[in-house]
Amino acid sequence: MIEAVVLLSGGLDSATVLAMARAQGRVCHALSLDYGQRHAAEIAAARRVAHTLGAVEHKVIPIALDAFGGSALTDPRIAVPEGETTGIPVTYVPARNTVFLALALGWAEVLGARELHIGVNALDYSGYPDCRPEYIAAFEHLANLATRAGVEGERFHVHAPLIAMTKAQIIREGVRLGVDYALTVSCYQADAEGRACGRCDSCRLRARGFAEAGVPDPTRYR
Amino acid sequence: MIEAVVLLSGGLDSATVLAMARAQGRVCHALSLDYGQRHAAEIAAARRVAHTLGAVEHKVIPIALDAFGGSALTDPRIAVPEGETTGIPVTYVPARNTVFLALALGWAEVLGARELHIGVNALDYSGYPDCRPEYIAAFEHLANLATRAGVEGERFHVHAPLIAMTKAQIIREGVRLGVDYALTVSCYQADAEGRACGRCDSCRLRARGFAEAGVPDPTRYR
Numbered sequence: 001m002i003e004a005v006v007l008l009s010g011g012l013d014s015a016t017v018l019a020m021a022r023a024q025g026r027v028c029h030a031l032s033l034d035y036g037q038r039h040a041a042e043i044a045a046a047r048r049v050a051h052t053l054g055a056v057e058h059k060v061i062p063i064a065l066d067a068f069g070g071s072a073l074t075d076p077r078i079a080v081p082e083g084e085t086t087g088i089p090v091t092y093v094p095a096r097n098t099v100f101l102a103l104a105l106g107w108a109e110v111l112g113a114r115e116l117h118i119g120v121n122a123l124d125y126s127g128y129p130d131c132r133p134e135y136i137a138a139f140e141h142l143a144n145l146a147t148r149a150g151v152e153g154e155r156f157h158v159h160a161p162l163i164a165m166t167k168a169q170i171i172r173e174g175v176r177l178g179v180d181y182a183l184t185v186s187c188y189q190a191d192a193e194g195r196a197c198g199r200c201d202s203c204r205l206r207a208r209g210f211a212e213a214g215v216p217d218p219t220r221y222r
Numbered sequence: 223m224i225e226a227v228v229l230l231s232g233g234l235d236s237a238t239v240l241a242m243a244r245a246q247g248r249v250c251h252a253l254s255l256d257y258g259q260r261h262a263a264e265i266a267a268a269r270r271v272a273h274t275l276g277a278v279e280h281k282v283i284p285i286a287l288d289a290f291g292g293s294a295l296t297d298p299r300i301a302v303p304e305g306e307t308t309g310i311p312v313t314y315v316p317a318r319n320t321v322f323l324a325l326a327l328g329w330a331e332v333l334g335a336r337e338l339h340i341g342v343n344a345l346d347y348s349g350y351p352d353c354r355p356e357y358i359a360a361f362e363h364l365a366n367l368a369t370r371a372g373v374e375g376e377r378f379h380v381h382a383p384l385i386a387m388t389k390a391q392i393i394r395e396g397v398r399l400g401v402d403y404a405l406t407v408s409c410y411q412a413d414a415e416g417r418a419c420g421r422c423d424s425c426r427l428r429a430r431g432f433a434e435a436g437v438p439d440p441t442r443y444r
Contacts, residue, residue, distance in 0.1 A: 135368055141360055
């Protein structure tokens with residue numbers, strides 16, 4: 001029985017990662033971070049996804065990244081862009097995936113798990129630096145220097161199975177594995193009931209993915 | 223004016239790092255993590271140190287590493303060892319410095335600071351893997367892949383000025399710079415008033431450092 005910590009945001013990508021890890025027989029410990037994000041509805045979505053897709057447990061850890069601000073997702077004074085943007089958008093949260101992977105690593109070491117699964121994607125994505133393959137490789141290298149397990153000759157592996165997939169490919173794979181995407185929330189500014197704006201970068205990537213996959217879009221828009 | 227984020231635990235080492243950074247003219251933003259540690263008195267000590275040594279601001283961020291446990295510092299069911307231990311002791315907190323540096327990186331990027339200062343030490347230390355030079359180098363590499371600033375060609379630097387110093391050298395340098403070590407708390411199981419046990423690894427390294435430096439030990443023992 002191989003154990004894994006799976007980072008679960010409540011969005012489409014990480015739900016697919018959990019389904020893929022379960023399909024490979026992994027015993028999955030799901031981890032969500034309540035980081036002061038605008039879209040708190042995603043935590044409720046993460047709970048539904050963890051339960052439905054068979055995680056053996058689900059922890060939600062608060063970490064107040066809004067104490068630093070600097071992102072449209074953590075500072076209400078910065079508006080979420082709607083429509084096309086260029087470069088790295090203001091929805092970028094500085095060091096977010098590094099904080100998330102660090103916490104996943106800490107929990108994994110305590111559990112005796114040696115796999116971290118994360119739903120980063122470097123094709124249909126918002127251009128965030130901490131979603132690229134070279135970043136994931138650097139974190140895996142760090143993980144094996146940072147830990148007792150690494151020093152003692154064991155190896156942590158960071159699995160990012162979506163990294164080279166299009167959004168349409170991700171959705172087709174999830175549908176094949178029985179993921180109910182109606183449970184997920186991707187919108188950067190979803191309302192309290194998880195209804196999406198349909199206009200932010202995350203909504204547009206998601207909607208285009210369903211269209212290209214030829215799968216009916218189950219997203220609830222407001 | 224060069225800005226820096228300085229990780230401040232409330233102990234002897236990080237107080238010295240803050241004094242060194244200030245002596246080099248850095249504008250210092252101090253960051254402490256309230257991670258569910260046994261020795262909560264160290265947060266009170268960090269507040270005193272940040273104020274006394276001239277940090278321009280001090281943030282204390284809660285992060286519930288005790289939700290994972292697995293260390294004598296975060297799980298009250300695991301006793302803090304007293305006397306000599308071999309190997310990496312049970313006071314090791316899985317991925318602690320990775321979580322701390324990740325948060326420091328996030329704040330630094332928001333501030334526009336490009337220096338992270340951390341008081342790790344690989345000579346008179348407890349053998350923690352995330353205190354070694356190769357670990358610090360790997361985090362610096364990661365930081366420059368993880369961030370917008372890194373992608374845009376700026377460089378983050380991780381300063382670990384104590385890494386090759388003995389505890390006695392650290393204390394002599396701090397005394398030279400005017401650090402009042404009576405403000406600091408190193409003990410892994412200090413009481414609520416910050417009084418030390420005198421028996422844990424951290425107490426013994428500290429006491430030996432003062433003795434070897436020929437500096438009167440200002441630690442309050444219980």
